[in-house]
Amino acid sequence: MMGGKWGAGAVALGCVVVLGACAPASTLRLRRVVLHQNGVGYFERSGELEGDELALRLAAHEVDDVLTTLTVVDPEDERAAAPSPSVAVPPPAEGEEEEGARTLTVALEERRGRELLVAYAAPTPVWRATYRVVLPEEGDEEGALLQAWAVVYNASAEDWTDVELALATSSPFSFRVDLRSRRFGARPDASGRFARGTQAGPVVSTGSRGAGRDGDGVPDADDLCPDEPEDMDAFEDQDGCPDPDNDQDRILDVDDQCPNDPETYNGVEDQDGCPDRGRVTLESSQIVILEKIYFEAGSAAIPERSGPILDAIAATLQGNPQIRRIAIEGHTAPGEARGWLTSAERAGAIRAALIERGVAAERLRARALADTQPVDQRDDEDARARNRRVEFRILERAGAERDEEEEQGPRRVAVRPGRVAGASDAASNLPRAADGATHYGVARHVDIPAGASSLVTILSRRVPGAEVLLFRPDASARGSDRHPLRAVRIENATEVDLVGGPVSLFARGAFVGEGLLEPLAAGRIAFVPFAVDGATEVEVEAEVEETPARILALSRGRLQVERTRTRTTRYRVRAGEHAPPRLFVQHARAAGYTPVDLPPETEDAGAALLVPLPLTPGRASELAVAERTAVTGSVALLAQREVDLRPYLEGSALEEGDRQRLDRVLGLRDRLVELAASEGSLQTRLADVAQRSAELRASITALRDTGARGRDTRRTLVARLEEAVAAAERLATELAEQRAERLEAEATLRELVSDWEIAPPE
Numbered sequence: 001m002m003g004g005k006w007g008a009g010a011v012a013l014g015c016v017v018v019l020g021a022c023a024p025a026s027t028l029r030l031r032r033v034v035l036h037q038n039g040v041g042y043f044e045r046s047g048e049l050e051g052d053e054l055a056l057r058l059a060a061h062e063v064d065d066v067l068t069t070l071t072v073v074d075p076e077d078e079r080a081a082a083p084s085p086s087v088a089v090p091p092p093a094e095g096e097e098e099e100g101a102r103t104l105t106v107a108l109e110e111r112r113g114r115e116l117l118v119a120y121a122a123p124t125p126v127w128r129a130t131y132r133v134v135l136p137e138e139g140d141e142e143g144a145l146l147q148a149w150a151v152v153y154n155a156s157a158e159d160w161t162d163v164e165l166a167l168a169t170s171s172p173f174s175f176r177v178d179l180r181s182r183r184f185g186a187r188p189d190a191s192g193r194f195a196r197g198t199q200a201g202p203v204v205s206t207g208s209r210g211a212g213r214d215g216d217g218v219p220d221a222d223d224l225c226p227d228e229p230e231d232m233d234a235f236e237d238q239d240g241c242p243d244p245d246n247d248q249d250r251i252l253d254v255d256d257q258c259p260n261d262p263e264t265y266n267g268v269e270d271q272d273g274c275p276d277r278g279r280v281t282l283e284s285s286q287i288v289i290l291e292k293i294y295f296e297a298g299s300a301a302i303p304e305r306s307g308p309i310l311d312a313i314a315a316t317l318q319g320n321p322q323i324r325r326i327a328i329e330g331h332t333a334p335g336e337a338r339g340w341l342t343s344a345e346r347a348g349a350i351r352a353a354l355i356e357r358g359v360a361a362e363r364l365r366a367r368a369l370a371d372t373q374p375v376d377q378r379d380d381e382d383a384r385a386r387n388r389r390v391e392f393r394i395l396e397r398a399g400a401e402r403d404e405e406e407e408q409g410p411r412r413v414a415v416r417p418g419r420v421a422g423a424s425d426a427a428s429n430l431p432r433a434a435d436g437a438t439h440y441g442v443a444r445h446v447d448i449p450a451g452a453s454s455l456v457t458i459l460s461r462r463v464p465g466a467e468v469l470l471f472r473p474d475a476s477a478r479g480s481d482r483h484p485l486r487a488v489r490i491e492n493a494t495e496v497d498l499v500g501g502p503v504s505l506f507a508r509g510a511f512v513g514e515g516l517l518e519p520l521a522a523g524r525i526a527f528v529p530f531a532v533d534g535a536t537e538v539e540v541e542a543e544v545e546e547t548p549a550r551i552l553a554l555s556r557g558r559l560q561v562e563r564t565r566t567r568t569t570r571y572r573v574r575a576g577e578h579a580p581p582r583l584f585v586q587h588a589r590a591a592g593y594t595p596v597d598l599p600p601e602t603e604d605a606g607a608a609l610l611v612p613l614p615l616t617p618g619r620a621s622e623l624a625v626a627e628r629t630a631v632t633g634s635v636a637l638l639a640q641r642e643v644d645l646r647p648y649l650e651g652s653a654l655e656e657g658d659r660q661r662l663d664r665v666l667g668l669r670d671r672l673v674e675l676a677a678s679e680g681s682l683q684t685r686l687a688d689v690a691q692r693s694a695e696l697r698a699s700i701t702a703l704r705d706t707g708a709r710g711r712d713t714r715r716t717l718v719a720r721l722e723e724a725v726a727a728a729e730r731l732a733t734e735l736a737e738q739r740a741e742r743l744e745a746e747a748t749l750r751e752l753v754s755d756w757e758i759a760p761p762e
Contacts, residue, residue, distance in 0.1 A: 027055050028118055032164045034439075035152065037499060038171035041124035046117045054106040054118065059157040062122040063102050065174075069121040072106065074114060101157035121174065125153040127167050129458075129501035131517060133488055133528075135467050135508075138325075138396060144465025144490060148498065150440065150458050154448040161447050167440040167458060169499050287316060287326065287392035293350070295388040298337050300330075300345035302353060310350070313392070314357035322398040327365050327581075328354075329391045329616070333384035334371040340599055344368035350390050365395065367581075369614045370599065372621045393616060465490040467507055469583040469615070470527050471538050471571065477529070484536055484573075484583055485529035486513070492520045505530045525603065527584065527610070535576025536583075536615075542569045546631065548647035551654065551662075554758035557638055561648050563631045567593055571623040575615040585611045585623060593627035637753050638746075641669045641676075658758055668749045675742040679735060686731040689724050696721040 028045040035041050058066055106118075127150050134145040150167055154160050225241035281288045293306045302310070317323060330347030332339045347366035355361050376383035440458035448454045469484040477485060488505055492498055498520040505512050505528075513530030520526045545566050552560040571585050587609045589595070595602075595609060603610040613623040635643050645666055654662065700717045703710040 027057075028116060030158070030160060030163055032166075033160065034166045034168055035124055035127045036168045036170055036172060037126065038174070039123055039126045040172060040174045041122055042119065043122060044117070044119045047115070049108065049114060049116050052108050054108060054116070056104040056106065056118075057157045058102050058104055058122075059155060060102060062156065063104065065122045066104060066120045069119075070104075070106070071119050072108070073117050073119075122156075123174075125155050127152050129499045130455075131498075131501055131503040132506070133465060133490060133503055134506045135465060135488060143462045144488070146459065146461055146463045146465070146490065146494070147457065148440075148459035149455050151453055151455055152446075152448065153453040154450055157450055159447070159449045162445045163447075165442045165446045165456070167442070169439075169497055286394055287313065289313070289392070292386075293390055294385070295346055297333070297384070297388065298342060300342060300349045302349055310353050310357060314354050314359050317354070317359050317363065323363070323394055324396040324398055325363050325365060325394075327367050327393040327395050329367045329369050329393055329614075331369050331373060331387060331389050331391065332371050333387040334374055334379075336371065336384070336388070339370035340368050343370045346388075346390055367614055368600070369616075369621075372613060372623055373616065373619060374622075391616075459494060461494055463491055463493040466582075467580045468527070469533055469536060469580055470529055470586065471573075471583060472527075472529070472586040474529075477532055479532050479534060482537060482539070483532050483534050484538055486531040486533050486580075487527045487529040487584075488515070489525065489527050489584070491525045492522055495522050497521050503528050503530075533576060533579065536579050537574045539572040540569065541572070542567065544568075548645075549630065549651055551645075551648045551652040551758070552632065553760035554637075554756060557753045558634045558636055559645065559648075560632065560634050560760065561645070563633065565629050565631045567627045567629075569625045569627075571613070571625070573613060573615065573621045573623070575617055575619055575621065577617050579615050579617050581615055583613045583615050583621075585609075585613060585625070587611050587625050590627050590629075593629045595625065595627050597626060599623075637665060637669065638749060641673050645669075653761070654758070661752065661756065665749065665752050668745050668752070672742060672745050672749070675738055675745065679738050679742065682731055682735040682738065686728060686735060689728045689731060693721060693724040693728065696724060 028047045028049065030043060030045050032044040033041060054072070056066065108116075130149050130151065132145075132147040132149070134147075136142060136144055152165065152167070228242055289309060293309055294303055295301070317326070328347045328350050330343035330345070330350075332343045332346075336342060344366065347368060351361075351364045351366045354364060371387070374383075374387045375389070376386045442456050442458065446454060446456060466489055468487055468489045470487040471484040473481040474485070488503075498517065500517055500519045503515045503517045505515065515528035515530040517526060517528055545568070546563045547566070549562045549564045552562055554560070567590050569587065573583060575583075584603075586605065589607055589609060598609070599612055601612050609625070611623060611625055613621055615621055635645065649659070649662060649666070652659075696717050700714055700721065703714045703717070706714075
């Protein structure tokens with residue numbers, strides 16, 4: 001940090017340093033201070049020495065470090081270096097406080113009238129960064145305003161006057177030799193925790209009504225138009241103002257067939273002043289299409305029959321200029337191929353069609369939602385057709401902000417992106433990166449009294465930033481296991497690293513919360529949570545499924561196979577009425593798994609993924625994150641015949657000869673399974689017939705001594721026994737034939753498998 005000022009001719013001067021000396025000595029002005037992030041400060045003094053002694057007034061915690069690092073040079077002296085200086089340090093004088101200011105006197109050798117540069121390092125309080133982020137209004141493309149301020153503390157024993165100050169993020173090695181520095185432990189702030197106000201709202205005075213001077217019967221105190229009489233048409237007759245257009249539909253009451261009901265601008269009789277129901281209706285937050293715009297599966301082409309619907313939508317937008325911006329949301333059916341791309345193409349096609357019909361392009365924003373918001377959960381073609389759709393969401397209405405302020409009370413001073421009060425021109429001196437660290441140079445010199453601190457601006461820049469929801473369960477944020485965090489997503493587009501520090505967030509004209517920023521490298525993105533969104537709910541459900549993939553190898557009758565294990569995590573979100581348009585799910589990566597089919601703009605956070613999900617206020621959305629891994633196993637071709645191997649065959653890259661041979665093996669395995677089942681059935685039936693035959697013989701034996709009375713019964717039983725014996729013989733014959741077939745099939749299978757090898761893929 002001194003290289004630019006200390007040339008090859010600069011030499012150390014022989015001197016004696018005395019601590020606490022009382023002899024008169026000259027001083028040199030402090031001109032430059034560099035504060036490093038680890039609490040080490042570099043101090044530089046220069047000027048013309050009036051005597052042969054230099055006095056340095058130091059705080060007690062600086063003394064040992066100054067004695068360690070003090071360097072005195074003559075920038076103009078080109079002589080060889082003088083011997084190293086000697087230092088004599090007597091103990092503190094009796095009665096001198098150990099923590100008080102100390103004077104260090106440097107005795108020099110005939111340096112009167114010469115230019116000197118004195119530098120040293122000393123411990124300083126760590127400078128701390130604090131940030132302000134002013135979020136843009138929705139639709140503002142200029143980004144968020146990021147301001148970085150630094151709290152700098154002058155812990156020395158002298159005032160800093162007109163000092164060139166630089167703040168560095170580097171942490172040079174420095175060894176502490178002083179144990180007298182003050183240290184305060186961090187502790188949580190509970191200020192205001194138990195305080196409760198007794199006033200729930202404004203308490204106003206009571207007044208009386210007076211007479212009105214315009215003669216309309218409305219007292220002047222309540223008359224918004226005291227010099228214009230109310231027209232008394234049963235519409236807002238209490239405000240004292242005439243109403244030429246009661247319903248504010250831009251059709252004067254004299255021409256309005258429905259003066260108290262606003263016209264519905266939808267391309268159907270838009271001049272009569274009466275609301276009507278056409279193909280399109282307006283609701284508070286969306287444009288409802290009563291007739292669908294249909295899409296074929298996997299297509300974004302708009303059918304010709306949807307032309308009249310687009311005409312009605314265009315007429316609705318042109319007739320309602322107070323609708324400044326709308327979102328065209330493209331949807332796909334669950335399982336539809338290229339879901340994110342197809343939904344984006346559908347929204348883009350509708351946007352282009354409306355622009356062709358005269359709607360200003362800046363009023364239309366296309367959004368892709370894929371299959372995250374199905375309107376029909378059934379799994380049939382009618383449901384899929386209903387889900388292949390577009391929807392229109394109103395993003396911005398004229399006067400919406402003004403109305404909100406009127407409802408909430410007195411007008412507030414809005415904090416918005418732009419020049420924030422208190423932001424000095426110092427921020428125009430942009431930080432620079434050097435030696436792997438960032439150096440923030442304060443553009444103008446600073447004045448900081450001894451023992452005081454100062455807040456200086458070190459950065460003011462517009463950067464990409466927006467308010468989002470972040471689902472990241474955090475033990476420090478109660479309820480975050482089921483409610484997402486409100487956060488600012490901000491990109492460090494400053495080309496230098498940012499140190500960690502608190503962040504104050506401003507949005508919609510007010511302070512919305514405070515977060516903590518971890519150190520953020522240039523070009524990286526951070527999510528800074530500042531509140532829990534209790535109005536938005538998230539449910540999480542996970543399932544694991546395995547499906548056959550392919551055959552890997554065959555050796556010694558065992559087939560090596562690969563299965564695909566898919567772990568699917570579903571995030572079901574019910575967005576609150578004022579939810580931001582995007583939620584990011586911090587999804588922890590499953591070890592050994594690879595994510596598939598991720599939505600566009602998914603961000604990698606190392607051990608986790610930040611997966612975006614578009615939201616619609618008040619609507620339900622679902623995000624499925626699928627991760628896959630390969631699982632291997634083996635199947636004994638001769639023994640494990642119940643395992644179905646044909647699905648593995650379909651995904652395998654085998655030689656044709658191996659494929660045909662394996663197809664024959666699988667056929668034999670299938671036949672053996674059938675034969676085993678048939679043999680079991682035959683054995684069961686044969687056992688039943690044998691049991692029946694035994695019962696018949698026992699009955700016949702019991703009737704042997706009944707004489708003529710039992711003759712007919714014995715004859716019947718004998719006939720049944722003969723039938724049973726014949727059936728048993730037939731079953732035995734069939735069982736023997738099937739056993740023979742099975743044995744032959746097993747022998748063939750063993751022959752096919754015994755010497756067969758399939759090498760594993762490379």
